[in-house]
Amino acid sequence: MKTPSVGGGPAIEADNLCRTYRTRTGWLRPRRGEVTAVRGVTFDVGRGELFGLLGPNGAGKTTTIKMLNTLLLPTAGTARVLGHDVVDEPREVRRRIGYVFGGDRGLYDRLCALDNLRYFAELYGVDPRERNRRISELLDRVGLSGRENDRVEGYSRGMRQRLHIARGLLHEPEVLFLDEPSIGVDPVAARDLRRMVQELTSDGTTVLLTTHYMAEADELCDRIAVIAGGAIQALGTPAELKSRVQDREILEVETTDVDEERLRQIRKLDGVREVNVTLQEQGQMITVHMGRGREIAGAVLAMMDDRRLGRVTTRHATLEDAYVAIVEDTDRGPM
C-alpha cells in the first residue's frame, strides 16, 4: 500500500536547516532570548539507505528529525522528503513517513494494543479492508501476538517499544524516522529491534536512526552523520569515520582517584592525542588515545604507579572512539 513518491531523487534532502527557539523567563519583566538548536544542517539520505544521526544530548538530533517529519518548522533552510517540501506539503510528507520515538510515552496506556493500533490505523489511512490483516501481521512481527488484548499500562518498556514500532509501520511508510528507539530496552529486545530494522531496509524502507549506542549504529548504518553543537561535524560510512582514528591505539586503564592535574600531565605526553575519563561503579576508566606505533603506554602507566590499577588493555580504535574524538574536537572549538 506504499504511496508513490515524487521523482527518483534522494529520500531525504536537508539543505542548510536551522532552528532557533525563543525563550522567555519571568513575568513582570520578561527576559526574552533565543537558543539555536540546529545551525545549517545539510545531508541527503538515499532511498533504501539506513542513515544514522549520532550526537550527544542536546546536539540537535531530535530537532532535526522533527523538522524532517513536519512537526517543527525550520527557521531557515529547506528540507524535502521523497520530493515533498516539509513546510509547504506536510500532508504529502506525513502520508509517506513513519515516526517512532523511544521511551514510555506516545501510547494510550489504558487501552489495549489492539485498540491503539485500530485508532492509529484509521488516522494513518489504512484501508479498512486491510486493517485487521495488517494489524495481526505487525503484532506477529513485533512479537506481541497473544498480548494484543492486554492494556498497555501493564506492558514492559520493551513491549511498549515494539508496539510503537508496529504503530509506526501500520501504513507501510517509505521513510521511517527512529528516534532513539532502543533507549531503556534490554539487550535481547534491542537485538530484536536491530533485526527488525535490518529487515525493513532490506524491504526497501529508508530509515533515519538516532541512537546513543555506537555498536548499534556501527552494525546497522550505511552512513552516519555526527551532529554536535547543532551542526554536522562528520559524515561518512562507519568505516570512513573509524578511519579518522585508525592511526590511534587505545589504552584503557581501570583505576581510582586520578585527579585533573595528573590527567593534564598525561595529556602533555608526546604521542597522546586525547584522554577521557568515565566514572564507573568503583573507580574510573581512563581512556588514552595514543598514536599507533608509539611506545607510550608504559609512560602513561608510570604516571599512575602510585594508584591502584585494575584491568589494563590496549585495543584498536572503534566507532565510539571516533565519535568521542569528533565530539571532543567540537567542544574544544576551532584550534
Add this chain to the structure above:
Amino acid sequence: MTPGRAVRLIVVGVRTHVMYMSRSPIEIMLAVASPLIYATLAFYLFRAADRPDQLLQASVGAGLMGVWSSVLFGSGGAVQNQRALGTLETLISAPVPLVLVLLPITLSTAIVGTYAMAATLLWGVILFDVPLSFAHPGLFVLSLPLCVLSIGMMGLLLTSTFVLMRNANAVANFLDYPIWLLSGMLVPISVLPSWTTPWSAVLPTTWSARSLHLATDGARELSDVLVPMGLGILVGGCYLVLSVFALAWVERRARAAATLSLV
C-alpha cells in the same frame, strides 16, 4: 479525504477516546461530583423559592453544567493529556486535517459529560423524589445528543487555543462560570442584564440548554423545542467552520512555536 472516511475516522476516534476517558474512575468521579453539588444546591433553592414543580429543571440544568464543565476541562485537559502521554505529536503528524483529530476528543468529553446528566437525574429521583416526568420525553432524548454535539463544537474552538498553550487549564477555570450563566443552564437568561443578551445568542450552549429545558417542561408546541434545537446546531456548525480555519492556522503556529511536545 472522502466524507465516508472522515465520518469513519470521527466514529473510531470517539470510540477510542470515550473508552480511554471512561477507564479512569477518578476522572469520572470528578466529572460527576460537582454537578451533584450544583444539583443539591439548586433543589434546595428551588424548594425555598416555592417552585417545587421545577425541580426536574434543576436536575437538567445541573446536568448541563456537568456536560459543559466536562467539555471545557476535558478539552483543555485532553490536549494537555495528549501532550503528557506523548500522543499529541503522533496525532498531529497523522496525514489528516487537525480538525478530524481533535473533534473526536471534544465530542468524547461531551459524551463523558452526559454521565453527569444521568447522575443528576438519578440524584433527584433518589434523594429529592423528583419524578422523571418530562413534558416531551421523545424530544428530550433527541435534544440531548444534539446538545452534546453543539457543546462539542464549542469545545473544538476552545481546543484550538489549548493546542498553543501549555497552561490551558487556567483559561478553562476562567470560562467555566460565565458560560453556564450566559447560557441559562440553571438560571434563565431573562434575569441577566440586557447587555448580556447578544453574548448569550452567539453561544450554542444557550440554544441547546433552551431546547432541553423546554422539552423538560414548558413547551406548548413542537416548534418551541425544535427551533432552539435547530439554532443550537446552526450556531454549533458555525463554530465548527470557524474551528476548521482556526486549527489550520493553529497547527502552523504550533509547528513554528514548538508547543506540541513537553520536551
